[in-house]
Amino acid sequence: MKHLLIVILAAFITCGFSPAQNANTAGLSIKDDGKWQKASSTHRLAQFPKIHPDGRVWFRYKAPETAQIVKVHMGTTDYAMAKDTGGYWNVVISNPPIGYQVYWIIVDGTEVQDPGTDIYYSNGYRGVLEVPSPGEEAFYNPQNVPHGDTREHWFYSEVTGSFRRMFVYTPPDYDKNTGKRYPVLYLQHGAGELEMEWTHSGKANFILDNLIAQGKAQPMIIVMNNGFATKPSQEGQQLAGNARWAAFEEMLIKEVIPDIDRSYRTIPDKEHRALAGLSMGGMQTFSIGLNNLETFSHLGVFSGVPTNYSELLKVALDKGPSFNKQLKLLWFGAGTAEASFINRQKELQDLLVKSGINAKYFVSEGTGHEFQTWRRCLNQFAPLLFVQ
Amino acid sequence: MKHLLIVILAAFITCGFSPAQNANTAGLSIKDDGKWQKASSTHRLAQFPKIHPDGRVWFRYKAPETAQIVKVHMGTTDYAMAKDTGGYWNVVISNPPIGYQVYWIIVDGTEVQDPGTDIYYSNGYRGVLEVPSPGEEAFYNPQNVPHGDTREHWFYSEVTGSFRRMFVYTPPDYDKNTGKRYPVLYLQHGAGELEMEWTHSGKANFILDNLIAQGKAQPMIIVMNNGFATKPSQEGQQLAGNARWAAFEEMLIKEVIPDIDRSYRTIPDKEHRALAGLSMGGMQTFSIGLNNLETFSHLGVFSGVPTNYSELLKVALDKGPSFNKQLKLLWFGAGTAEASFINRQKELQDLLVKSGINAKYFVSEGTGHEFQTWRRCLNQFAPLLFVQ
Numbered sequence: 152m153k154h155l156l157i158v159i160l161a162a163f164i165t166c167g168f169s170p171a172q173n174a175n176t177a178g179l180s181i182k183d184d185g186k187w188q189k190a191s192s193t194h195r196l197a198q199f200p201k202i203h204p205d206g207r208v209w210f211r212y213k214a215p216e217t218a219q220i221v222k223v224h225m226g227t228t229d230y231a232m233a234k235d236t237g238g239y240w241n242v243v244i245s246n247p248p249i250g251y252q253v254y255w256i257i258v259d260g261t262e263v264q265d266p267g268t269d270i271y272y273s274n275g276y277r278g279v280l281e282v283p284s285p286g287e288e289a290f291y292n293p294q295n296v297p298h299g300d301t302r303e304h305w306f307y308s309e310v311t312g313s314f315r316r317m318f319v320y321t322p323p324d325y326d327k328n329t330g331k332r333y334p335v336l337y338l339q340h341g342a343g344e345l346e347m348e349w350t351h352s353g354k355a356n357f358i359l360d361n362l363i364a365q366g367k368a369q370p371m372i373i374v375m376n377n378g379f380a381t382k383p384s385q386e387g388q389q390l391a392g393n394a395r396w397a398a399f400e401e402m403l404i405k406e407v408i409p410d411i412d413r414s415y416r417t418i419p420d421k422e423h424r425a426l427a428g429l430s431m432g433g434m435q436t437f438s439i440g441l442n443n444l445e446t447f448s449h450l451g452v453f454s455g456v457p458t459n460y461s462e463l464l465k466v467a468l469d470k471g472p473s474f475n476k477q478l479k480l481l482w483f484g485a486g487t488a489e490a491s492f493i494n495r496q497k498e499l500q501d502l503l504v505k506s507g508i509n510a511k512y513f514v515s516e517g518t519g520h521e522f523q524t525w526r527r528c529l530n531q532f533a534p535l536l537f538v539q
Numbered sequence: 540m541k542h543l544l545i546v547i548l549a550a551f552i553t554c555g556f557s558p559a560q561n562a563n564t565a566g567l568s569i570k571d572d573g574k575w576q577k578a579s580s581t582h583r584l585a586q587f588p589k590i591h592p593d594g595r596v597w598f599r600y601k602a603p604e605t606a607q608i609v610k611v612h613m614g615t616t617d618y619a620m621a622k623d624t625g626g627y628w629n630v631v632i633s634n635p636p637i638g639y640q641v642y643w644i645i646v647d648g649t650e651v652q653d654p655g656t657d658i659y660y661s662n663g664y665r666g667v668l669e670v671p672s673p674g675e676e677a678f679y680n681p682q683n684v685p686h687g688d689t690r691e692h693w694f695y696s697e698v699t700g701s702f703r704r705m706f707v708y709t710p711p712d713y714d715k716n717t718g719k720r721y722p723v724l725y726l727q728h729g730a731g732e733l734e735m736e737w738t739h740s741g742k743a744n745f746i747l748d749n750l751i752a753q754g755k756a757q758p759m760i761i762v763m764n765n766g767f768a769t770k771p772s773q774e775g776q777q778l779a780g781n782a783r784w785a786a787f788e789e790m791l792i793k794e795v796i797p798d799i800d801r802s803y804r805t806i807p808d809k810e811h812r813a814l815a816g817l818s819m820g821g822m823q824t825f826s827i828g829l830n831n832l833e834t835f836s837h838l839g840v841f842s843g844v845p846t847n848y849s850e851l852l853k854v855a856l857d858k859g860p861s862f863n864k865q866l867k868l869l870w871f872g873a874g875t876a877e878a879s880f881i882n883r884q885k886e887l888q889d890l891l892v893k894s895g896i897n898a899k900y901f902v903s904e905g906t907g908h909e910f911q912t913w914r915r916c917l918n919q920f921a922p923l924l925f926v927q
Contacts, residue, residue, distance in 0.1 A: 194663070195767065196662060196663075196731075214649060215647070215648030215649055216648075217647065217648055218648075218649070258646075258649045259603070259605065259647065259649075260603030260604075260605055260606075261602060261603055261606070261646045261647075261649050261651060262651075263649060263650075263651050264652060264664065266663040266664070270658075270664055274584060275582070275584075275654040276652065276654070276658055276664065293693060293695075293702040295695060298692070298693040298694070300690040300691060300692050300707070301690065301691040302688040302689065302690045302691075303688060303689040303690075303691075303738070303744075304686070304688050305681060305686040305744075306686070307681075307683060314681040319688070326802065326803070329717055343584075350691070356691075356693075379583065414714065415714070
């Protein structure tokens with residue numbers, strides 16, 4: 152983030168705002184060469200943010216006339232915007248990090264979501280910018296291949312005492328091959344997020360559509376639950392450590408998996424059941440997976456190695472190489488731009504190698520604690536699942 | 540809206556903000572009697588907005604310290620908030636309209652979404668408050684009955700030259716009775732909205748789950764598309780009148796319906812195909828439905844009678860009573876608090892009655908141009924569909 156170059160647009164843009172509006176570049180220090188395009192995350196009705204093929208991003212926001220200081224906050228940096236004669240505030244940022252970038256506008260100290268962009272939920276709704284990653288996007292964008300459906304599936308949880316929903320991806324041939332049964336990947340989101348983020352932000356459905364179409368991954372069902380669950384008796388309590396996941400674990404094992412095995416054509420055994428997740432979901436995978444080795448045969452931890460990994464791994468470390476019979480796949484991935492997670496992953500790798508425990512490790516070059524890392528993780532992890 | 544009573548909370552609330560926070564009522568002109576509950580639209584991590592069993596709503600918002608004037612905007616009214624000693628701004632509103640109310644916060648002129656509440660998409664993301672409607676909610680809230688799935692279904696549209704998604708509700712027995720085929724209701728959202736709003740905001744899936752469980756409606760598939768569609772050749776053009784729906788109509792008839800009939804176990808004939816929508820979706824139903832009488836047998840117009848209804852009805856008016864053979868159901872509904880729509884519906888009713896054309900008319904008491912009206916419309920309309 153520190154390496155971003157900032158270019159403030161000169162303050163003489165004179166165009167109005169309409170659905171068909173293009174930027175008037177009269178008086179701009181940066182000329183509109185006709186190559187600026189709406190970001191894929193920009194709304195149908197909005198024209199900004201825009202992306203230039205050279206990688207620059209152009210933000211524009213209409214603040215009240217009385218506004219004094221308007222900024223874009225992205226990553227850990229505030230970028231000052233400059234007001235044009237039309238009352239719009241503008242800033243162009245060069246070399247933003249690729250992928251799925253959270254940002255917001257700050258108007259005299261008040262945080263505002265940019266009304267021109269898509270949002271995702273992480274402890275509140277946040278604006279997001281999809282920054283192109285040339286040469287890489289084909290794996291997570293929709294292609295002209297058969298598409299699986301993602302189903303919103305509702306159930307009543309006795310554990311939490313509430314109606315809950317999960318999202319269930321069924322592969323493209325699911326409704327055609329009605330005699331066929333499928334393995335299941337349980338896939339969890341990160342802290343503060345909702346259960347739709349693996350498809351909405353992570354594009355898990357397109358990643359699997361594309362892998363399946365190329366014969367690179369087995370057709371599988373993916374089940375995405377909300378990882379926050381509390382029992383009515385825990386209401387208002389501050390939980391710590393693995394106690395935070397206890398109700399979720401109970402719900403997953405006793406309610407979700409049986410519901411999925413009843414409702415969908417699964418292969419309902421350990422060999423055909425995987426658990427993975429990002430960040431908090433990775434930590435849950437680590438804890439719940441190792442605690443339920445009779446239920447899951449494949450585990451994937453994306454940017455989620457917890458600080459107490461050696462303690463949680465005790466069950467494996469104590470057994471040494473004989474532990475390898477208990478899992479078909481133990482998989483870790485993290486990005487080079489998320490120091491604590493990639494460092495812990497490397498420490499853990501040293502420990503497991505030394506202990507003779509098999510696992511696979513993936514390093515996502517140049518990406519941080521965001522969905523570009525996790526899209527890549529899923530794209531690497533899914534082909535290794537349920538392979539004979 | 541004009542009749543709402545406003546009570547500003549006294550400015551001496553001293554509590555902090557934490558997930559387990561309850562309001563400290565010391566110094567308040569309104570006492571916390573322990574009966575305030577989070578609204579069903581309030582986030583897991585937030586405590587406000589809260590609802591009192593007597594109907595009052597309590598909004599709270601943390602503005603920057605420098606903020607001078609903070610308001611809640613709901614309906615057509617700004618409600619002044621008062622700052623407490625903890626830096627939170629508060630207002631209690633008595634007798635808000637029931638149902639699904641859009642609102643936002645205004646901080647010194649800057650519109651902000653309340654981070655404590657759910658949002659819906661209507662020409663941008665908007666905060667929404669679910670105001671209880673005692674005695675009525677059972678029909679649209681989830682009950683202990685079998686639930687259908689709502690599927691996110693992707694397809695490539697040659698008409699628009701883009702990948703698009705639709706949402707497809709399949710009834711609770713769809714995956715069990717794999718030999719059974721179902722009728723289909725095509726159901727459209729309003730202007731500025733997205734294709735998920737009929738389930739997210741309208742709770743169409745729960746309404747059908749509940750009707751089907753009670754034997755009040757036939758099990759049916761519901762298909763929800765984005766009603767905005769333009770051909771690549773129309774890019775940047777300002778379209779008017781029915782030309783606005785031409786690309787959507789072409790996509791619906793030539794691509795969507797065939798895709799649905801290929802992908803799901805439908806009964807692919809006119810007798811088992813309905814079209815309905817709210818507001819803009821009602822106007823689309825009016826135009827596209829009357830233009831495709833060989834495709835649809837049931838039409839539902841919710842708060843959507845257009846100004847040029849008599850012109851659009853010419854095909855029916857010219858035929859008189861013999862037109863009745865062409866449709867099994869022509870249905871209109873609107874709320875008493877949305878003057879132009881309910882008035883046009885009444886004018887149209889007079890015209891149709893005079894012309895001997897059969898239709899049904901529903902009036903939603905006390906509700907305006909929002910989802911409480913449309914939930915009621917769907918609840919009245921769906922039982923009349925596909926009845927022998």
